[in-house]
Amino acid sequence: MDQINFSAWENRVETRTGGLSAQLAAMAQATLGGPDRALGPGDVMPPLWHWFAFPPTTPTGDLGRDGHPPLGDFLPPVRLERRMWAGGSLAFHAPLHIDEPLTRTSTIRKVTEKAGEAGPMVFVTVEHEIAGRNGRAITERQDIVYLQIPDSYTPPRKIAAQGDTVLADKIDIPPTLLFRYSALTFNAHRIHYDLPYATQVEHYPGLVVHGPLQATLLMDAATRFMRRAPDHFTFRGVHPMFAGHTMRILAETMFQDRLVLCTAATDGHGGHQGMQATACWEDEA
Numbered sequence: 226m227d228q229i230n231f232s233a234w235e236n237r238v239e240t241r242t243g244g245l246s247a248q249l250a251a252m253a254q255a256t257l258g259g260p261d262r263a264l265g266p267g268d269v270m271p272p273l274w275h276w277f278a279f280p281p282t283t284p285t286g287d288l289g290r291d292g293h294p295p296l297g298d299f300l301p302p303v304r305l306e307r308r309m310w311a312g313g314s315l316a317f318h319a320p321l322h323i324d325e326p327l328t329r330t331s332t333i334r335k336v337t338e339k340a341g342e343a344g345p346m347v348f349v350t351v352e353h354e355i356a357g358r359n360g361r362a363i364t365e366r367q368d369i370v371y372l373q374i375p376d377s378y379t380p381p382r383k384i385a386a387q388g389d390t391v392l393a394d395k396i397d398i399p400p401t402l403l404f405r406y407s408a409l410t411f412n413a414h415r416i417h418y419d420l421p422y423a424t425q426v427e428h429y430p431g432l433v434v435h436g437p438l439q440a441t442l443l444m445d446a447a448t449r450f451m452r453r454a455p456d457h458f459t460f461r462g463v464h465p466m467f468a469g470h471t472m473r474i475l476a477e478t479m480f481q482d483r484l485v486l487c488t489a490a491t492d493g494h495g496g497h498q499g500m501q502a503t504a505c506w507e508d509e510a
């Protein structure tokens with residue numbers, strides 16, 4: 226890989242404005258489910274729905290062959306073609322609302338090159354601060370990893386799905402769900418909706434389920450189980466999940482103020498983990 230001074234990209238800052246309209250909230254409800262009633266202006270935004278509030282605006286003609294915006298502006302110009310949102314963490318300080326003007330300030334905190342079994346990798350850590358009318362509402366860390374596209378699909382080691390408490394069972398993941406989630410986030414990454422590209426170019430066995438979609442399903446399950454949204458949430462992808470399979474959500478460890486949970490494929494023998502997450506609740510005043 227060509228030598229790039231990645232340290233020059235550290236501490237770069239980007240600020241964007243956005244928001245979640247009532248119409249977009251209705252589209253999110255149609256895609257993900259959620260509250261029994263329609264959400265309108267002023268209603269509290271469900272957790273993680275701020276991911277729909279700052280869609281990219283790169284012209285179609287400027288997108289790369291994978292559907293991503295070109296690198297080298299805010300994010301560093303990594304010359305590895307496979308990109309994944311590997312994980313992240315969030316702290317929730319105050320609620321956000323439908324139709325509320327929002328601001329997101331993003332800072333590149335770290336860029337690290339590593340050598341793994343699959344070849345060179347570059348990890349980029351981005352911190353986001355999302356603010357509403359009353360100031361800071363969410364602080365978030367986003368971990369992005371870049372890799373080479375392999376000649377064939379070699380899956381990572383499977384981690385067995387464990388846990389006796391099923392928070393959500395038989396979640397169908399059809400291609401239409403992936404397409405709608407891509408539309409909500411205005412994410413043109415072709416591995417989520419373009420089967421020939423996913424299988425013939427990036428050599429996956431099927432359409433890839435978005436990491437943030439899995440995180441949103443985990444967050445929703447944890448919120449419904451505890452009857453309130455967590456104050457802190459971390460997640461990490463450990464194995465790709467693919468459209469057309471059935472998923473369930475398991476609580477592997479349960480404490481009074483913490484859940485350790487995962488998405489699990491139901492492909493026999495108890496399935497395997499797709500994403501791990503931990504949700505924490507602070508004591509209510």
